Structure formats: structure tokens, C-alpha cells
Amino acid sequence: MVMKSEIQVFREYIRGRRLRRTPEREQILQEIFEIHGHFDVDELHLKLRDKGSKVSKASIYRALPLFMDCGLVREVDFSDGHWHYEHIYGHARHSHLRCLGCGEVLEFEEPGMGRLEAHLAREYGYRIKGHQLQVQGLCATCQEAE
Amino acid sequence: MVMKSEIQVFREYIRGRRLRRTPEREQILQEIFEIHGHFDVDELHLKLRDKGSKVSKASIYRALPLFMDCGLVREVDFSDGHWHYEHIYGHARHSHLRCLGCGEVLEFEEPGMGRLEAHLAREYGYRIKGHQLQVQGLCATCQEAE
DNA sequence: GTATGTGCAAATCATTTGCATTCTC
DNA sequence: GAGAATGCAAATGATTTGCACATAC
Numbered sequence: 063m064v065m066k067s068e069i070q071v072f073r074e075y076i077r078g079r080r081l082r083r084t085p086e087r088e089q090i091l092q093e094i095f096e097i098h099g100h101f102d103v104d105e106l107h108l109k110l111r112d113k114g115s116k117v118s119k120a121s122i123y124r125a126l127p128l129f130m131d132c133g134l135v136r137e138v139d140f141s142d143g144h145w146h147y148e149h150i151y152g153h154a155r156h157s158h159l160r161c162l163g164c165g166e167v168l169e170f171e172e173p174g175m176g177r178l179e180a181h182l183a184r185e186y187g188y189r190i191k192g193h194q195l196q197v198q199g200l201c202a203t204c205q206e207a208e
Numbered sequence: 209m210v211m212k213s214e215i216q217v218f219r220e221y222i223r224g225r226r227l228r229r230t231p232e233r234e235q236i237l238q239e240i241f242e243i244h245g246h247f248d249v250d251e252l253h254l255k256l257r258d259k260g261s262k263v264s265k266a267s268i269y270r271a272l273p274l275f276m277d278c279g280l281v282r283e284v285d286f287s288d289g290h291w292h293y294e295h296i297y298g299h300a301r302h303s304h305l306r307c308l309g310c311g312e313v314l315e316f317e318e319p320g321m322g323r324l325e326a327h328l329a330r331e332y333g334y335r336i337k338g339h340q341l342q343v344q345g346l347c348a349t350c351q352e353a354e
Numbered sequence: 355g356t357a358t359g360t361g362c363a364a365a366t367c368a369t370t371t372g373c374a375t376t377c378t379c
Numbered sequence: 380g381a382g383a384a385t386g387c388a389a390a391t392g393a394t395t396t397g398c399a400c401a402t403a404c
Contacts, residue, residue, distance in 0.1 A: 082358055082403050103393080118361045123394060139285050139340075143369085144393055159328055168332055174320055179343065182305055186314055187348035194285075195341045197325065202333035228378050228383055249368080264386045269369060289394085290368055 068095050068134050068151050075132035086117050090125050091134070100138055100146045100167065139196060140167075157195040163204025214241050214280050214297050221278035232263045236271050237280070246284055246292045246313065285342060286313075303341035309350025 066074075072091055076083050093110055094101070101109075103122050110117050126147065129135035138146040140160060156169040172195060179190045200208070212220075218237055222229050239256055240247070247255075249268050256263050272293065275281035284292040286306060302315040318341060325336040346354070 080404095084359060084403075086360070116361085119393095120362080120395080121360060124359080137287065139287075141283065141285075159332060159334060161334070162337060170328065170331075173324070178319070182316065182343060183345070185316075186305060188305060188307070188345035189351055190343060190345040191308060192345075193341065193343040195339065197328060197336060197339040199329070199334035199336040199338075205335055226379095230377075230384060232385070262386085265368095266370080266387080267385060270384080 065152060068149070071132060071134060071151065072129070075128070081128070086121050087125050087128070089115050089117055090122055091129060094129070094135060094147070094149050095151075097149075100140075100148045102144055102146050106147075136192070136194075139194065157197065159197045159199065161201040161204055162198050163200050163207065166201055211298060214295070217278060217280060217297060218275070221274070227274070232267050233271050233274070235261050235263055236268055237275060240275070240281060240293070240295050241297075243295075246286075246294045248290055248292050252293075282338070282340075285340065286311075303343065305343045305345065307347040307350055308344050309346050309353065312347055 068091060069088060072088070073083060075081075076087075089110060090106070093106060093113070093115075097106070097109070103119060103126075107117070107119050107122055110122075126135065130137065134149060134151045135147050136150050138148055138158065140146050155172055155175065157172050159168040159170055160166070175193065175195070179193065182188055183190050214237060215234060218234070219229060221227075222233075235256065236252070239252060239259070239261075243252070243255070249265060249272075253263070253265050253268055256268075272281065276283065280295060280297045281293050282296050284294055284304065286292050301318055301321065303318050305314040305316055306312070321339065321341070325339065328334055329336050
């Protein structure tokens with residue numbers, strides 16, 4: 063089975079919602095899927111400028127909720143005063159292990175999360191939509207530096 | 209074994225850091241431990257005012273990092289534009305299940321998190337300091353309302 | 355043609371900071 | 380008495396919004 067591209071997913075979402083397909087939104091989405099790893103609005107805006115795009119930050123801020131709503135992107139909380147994001151379409155579910163010293167971020171698989179979600183659904187009658195797990199610590203290097 | 213009170217824990221932390229013991233900080237801490245559940249800075253400030261305290265928001269903002277540093281309080285992310293907090297001293301570890309419709313927040317035990325942390329420590333050489341897990345979904349009532 | 359989307363600049367709002375004063379040690 | 384902590388008001392900085400113009404349907 064071949065997977066739909068992120069652009070296809072987004073276009074179907076747009077059509078279903080009677081929204082409009084604009085080059086700005088698709089430029090932003092394409093750039094997001096070219097970024098390896100996490101990004102914030104500023105970084106994304108700069109990368110787009112570098113490529114000659116004139117997309118404004120306002121449009122980025124207005125587009126991100128759409129991408130999140132159709133499951134292509136999610137917020138990542140690094141507790142540093144602003145939001146970070148990452149594309150999640152076509153990726154294995156993962157969580158983040160962040161070093162409080164140097165800021166390094168590792169990704170790891172989440173064993174047992176499916177089971178946990180099923181348990182919560184049964185126990186509390188919820189329909190689960192998603193979850194986030196972050197772990198913080200000190201990496202080996204920063205432990206020594208202490 | 210009798211547990212130290214939160215005030216005792218905080219005073220020891222203050223002394224150890226050569227900081228100063230002030231009535232403002234202790235009022236804030238006491239109020240936090242009288243609040244059942246989660247709070248944000250505004251709510252906390254209002255509750256303190258109601259009790260006749262003159263503590264400013266600035267002092268609350270300056271005190272919270274201290275409480276977090278000594279393990280009495282932690283941030284909770286509800287993704288609604290500002291931080292929420294909760295006291296964690298003397299509480300079982302728990303995570304939050306939040307309804308995207310009505311905002312209800314349930315707490316649940318985190319089975320297997322100790323094991324996960326041990327695994328990450330071994331696998332990546334990290335000294336783990338903490339973690340947060342949030343799950344979102346729709347509660348039974350909000351599912352019907354859909 | 356109409357309603358939606360965009361860029362820009364201004365507004366918002368939580369949090370942080372500078373400073374003069376007050377309080378701990 | 381020196382260094383910290385406080386309250387206040389002003390500054391900051393990420394995000395949001397109003398508006399005039401452009402564009403998708």
C-alpha cells in the first residue's frame with residue numbers, strides 16, 4: 063500500500079473543510095517536511111525567506127493549526143518560552159529525551175503507549191486523540207561537566 | 209518515618225542556597241499547598257489577595273522557579289497560552305488526561321514510568337531528572353455532543 | 355463576485371526586568 | 380551594613396488580530 067504524500071493529505075483536508083488551497087500554505091508545508099527534526103516559527107520563516115519565499119510569519123502562525131488539525135504536525139514543548147513543532151506524518155511515534163545542560167534532544171520509541179491509551183479509553187470513557195511524553199535529564203557529557 | 213512538611217523542605221533549600229527566608233515566599237508556598245489541583249499565576253495571585261496578602265505577581269513569578277527547583281511544584285502544560293502548576297510534594301506520581309472539549313482534567317497513575325526512566329538512563333547514559341506525560345481526548349459527554 | 359487568505363503593522367497578554375525601597379542575615 | 384527580595388511600572392517577546400488588498404473558487 064502506497065502512502066499518500068503530506069501534500070495530498072493536506073489538500074484533501076482543505077477540500078473537506080471548504081478552505082482554500084494557496085501557494086503560501088503549501089510552501090510552508092513543503093518546507094516543514096524538508097526540515098529534519100524540530101523547528102520553531104522563526105527558523106521556519108528564515109528558511110522560507112532563504113529560498114526566496116515571501117510568506118509572512120502571520121501566515122505561518124495561521125497555517126500551523128491546520129497542519130496540526132489534520133495530523134501532519136504536532137507541537138513539541140521544550141519549556142523554553144516558545145513552541146517548537148515537528149512533522150509527524152509517516153514517522154514512528156516517538157518521545158523526546160532532552161538534556162537540561164546542553165539542550166540535546168534524543169528521540170526514543172514509546173513502548174506501551176498504545177496499551178496505556180487503550181486502558182485510559184476503557185477506564186474513563188474517553189476517546190483518545192493523542193499524547194505527549196517528555197523526559198529530561200543530564201547527558202553523560204553534562205554530568206561530567208557538573 | 210514522618211515526612212518533612214513542604215515548608216521545612218523549602219527552608220532547608222533556602223538555607224542551603226544562602227537565599228533569604230521571606231514571608232512572601234512562604235505565603236505563596238502555603239497557598240499553593242492549600243490549592244487542590246492545578247492553578248495558574250493569576251488564580252494564585254487572586255487567592256492570595258482574597259486572604260489579604262499583598263504579594264505581587266512579580267514575586268510569584270520569581271518564587272515559582274525556586275519551588276520547582278526543590279521539587280515541591282511542577283509545571284503542567286495545558287497548551288492554552290500560559291503555564292499551569294501543581295504541587296507534587298507528597299503526591300503519587302501521576303499524569304493528566306485532558307478533555308479537548310470541556311477542559312476536564314483527570315489524573316491517572318503512570319504504570320511503567322520508573323522502568324522507562326531506568327531504561328533510558330542505561331541506553332543513553334543520561335541521569336534522568338523528570339518527565340511529563342499528557343494525554344488528550346474527548347470525554348464521554350463531549351463525544352455525544354459531537 | 356464573494357468569501358477567504360495574505361502581509362503589514364498594531365495590539366495583546368503572559369512573563370521578565372529595572373529601579374528605588376524594604377527586609378534578612 | 381551589605382546583599383537580597385519586593386512592588387511597581389515599564390519592557391519584552393511570542394503570538395494574535397484589524398484592515399486593505401489580493402486571490403481562489
